[in-house]
Amino acid sequence: MTLYDDIANKLIAHIDNGIYPQGTRLPGVRRLSQQFGVSISTIVQAQRQLENLGLIEARPRSGYYIRLRPWHKPELPAPSQPSLKPSPVTGQELVLQLAQATNRAGFVQLGAAVPDESFMPMRAFQRSLAKTVRHYGKRAANYAFPPGLPELQQQLARRMHLCGSPVAANRILITNGCQEALSLALQTVAGAGDIIAIESPTFYGLLQVIESLGMKALEIPTDPQEGISLPALERALEQWSVKACVLIPNFSNPLGSLMPVERKQQLVALAHRHDLLLIEDDIYGDLGFNGARPPNLLSVEPDPANGNVIYCSSFSKTVAQGLRIGWMVLPERFFRRAEYLKYVANLAAPTLPQLALADFLAHGGYERYLRQVQTRYARQVDLFSHTISQHFPSGTRVTQPKGGFVLWVELAEGADTLRMTQDLLKQGISIAPGQIFSATQKYRNCIRISCTQPWTEQVEQAVAKVGALCAIPLAF
Structure with a gap:
């Protein structure tokens, strides 16, 4: 046996024993050289041996990482079956407590879908x-009244074109994040007391918007892989006077579902038949794991300028959440109303972030960054899902998203995930209980896990603690 074979075997033993966990970075060649008392060239040969065995993989300018090994994935959660009855939104008070936990030092953040800064292109931005501060001076300090800065509108129009949705730059309204875009869209097309169809479960931020506007939510059955049920939606439209349907067709939150293209086409056709407004939240659309950006609803709308789709998105999940810069594309008949509502709400989106974002999109390598982060999130989701399968009770069901960075975990009936959430907060761990993703506090046996924290031993132990708590009878 050669010396590098011996070193390779020792490294394999370390991997098998969990000293080097799957998905983590293998120590650098200099450190391994010192650790084993051999030359750097010997370590390099041993690494090649492990790479040939498929145990490690090289990442550009980052070194070698332990590859994830094939494993049996848990079953998918069952499609939801909410009653097709409109209701006011309740039970959202806990959300602020969970959001505040994201700022606590030492907390393991598994609850809020807020990416760690290491996943963001911070240096480039x-x-x-x-550059913006140096070159724009006084202009950066002035208001950029609606619809927003032309430079950013032009860059967004270019990106929309790349996504298969050619739109004129002057049809883009800049907002304070995607949350405000959703709020403006609903205020533009509906009023207090009106019924809004939503996926079930759905993003709790949308529920808060519906609640704040005095509207009613109508939860529609939703499949964890393909999204909202079109037959159920059509039945609801025949029974109720629904003003709009708000949904996330691409890598939804919390299910991670991806609506197939043909179903998107069917949904747009259904909306035209029933004169239904579709409000699309596409905030996760850039984060598909296979590198191909799925089409949005706007791209399958036959007449985007006069159709039934309002498009909303932001860069909170891909550039920096603190930017609070989003945008929306509306049919012409709604644009002026939404523009006015934006002005009344807060005069304008902040100018400095708009200028900086326009420059970043033009020169910052956004596409290159996306390719890198898509791969990272795919590994993160796989790591978290694998760890859940190891530490959670038998029979636990977990989604299998093809993009984004969240997992929906379904426990046995009777599990009290709200109580679990409160117990875990005392231990410095946050999760998101399922009931905050429902207008009527359904899904009490479910949790959402965010995979946006860099994988460390502390994070792995936190996931294991959550799993252990799920198995305790007090959680039921």
Whole structure:
């Protein structure tokens, strides 16, 4: 046996024993050289041996990482079956407590879908921000009244074109994040007391918007892989006077579902038959794991300028959540109303972030960053899902998203995930209980896990603690 074979065997033993966990970075060649008392060239040969065995993989300018091994994935959660009855939104008070936990030092953040800064292109964006401060001076301090800065509108129009949705730059309204875009869309097309169809479960931020506007939510059965049920939606439209349907067709939150293209086409056709407004939240659309950006609803709308789709998105999940810069594309008949509502709400979106974001999109390598982060999130989701399968009770069901960074975990009937959430907060761990994703506090036996924290031993132990708590009878 050669010396590098011996080193390779020792490294394999370390991997098998969990000293080097799957998905983590293998120590650098200099450190391994010192650890085993051999030359760097010997370590390099041993690494090649492990790479040939499929145990490690090289990442550009980052070194070698332990590859994830094939494993049996848990079963998918069953499609939801909410009653097709409109109701006011209740039970959202807990959300602020969970949001505040994201700022606590030492907390393991598994609850809020807020990416760690290591997943964001911070250095590249900081260069654009510094350039903006140097070059724009007084302009950066002035208001950029609606619809927003032309430079950013043009960059967004270019990106929309790349996504298969050619739109004129002057049809883009800049907002304070996607949350405000959703709120403006609903205020534009509906009023207090009106019924809004939603996926079930759905993003709790949308539920808060519906609640704040005095509207009613109508939860529609939703499949964890393909999204909202079109037959159920059509039945609801025949029974109720629904003003709009708000949904996330691409990598939804919390299910991670991806609506197939043909179903998107069917949904748009259904909306035209029933004169239904579709409000699309596409905030996760850039985060598909296979590198191909799925089409949005706007791209399958036959007449986007006069159709039934309002498009909303932001860069909160891909550039920086603190930017609070989003945008929306509306049919012409709604644009002026939404523009006015934006002005009344807060005058304008902040100017400096708009200028910096326009520069970043033009020169910051956004597409290159996306390719890198898509791969990272795919690994993160796989790591978290694998760890859940190891530490959660038998029979636990977990979604299998093809993009985004959240997992929906379904426990046995009777599990009290709200109580679990409160117990875990005392231990410095946050999760999101399922009931906050429902207008009527359904899904009490479900949790959402965010996979946006860099994988460390502390994170792995936190996931294991959550799983252990799920198995305790007090959780039921």
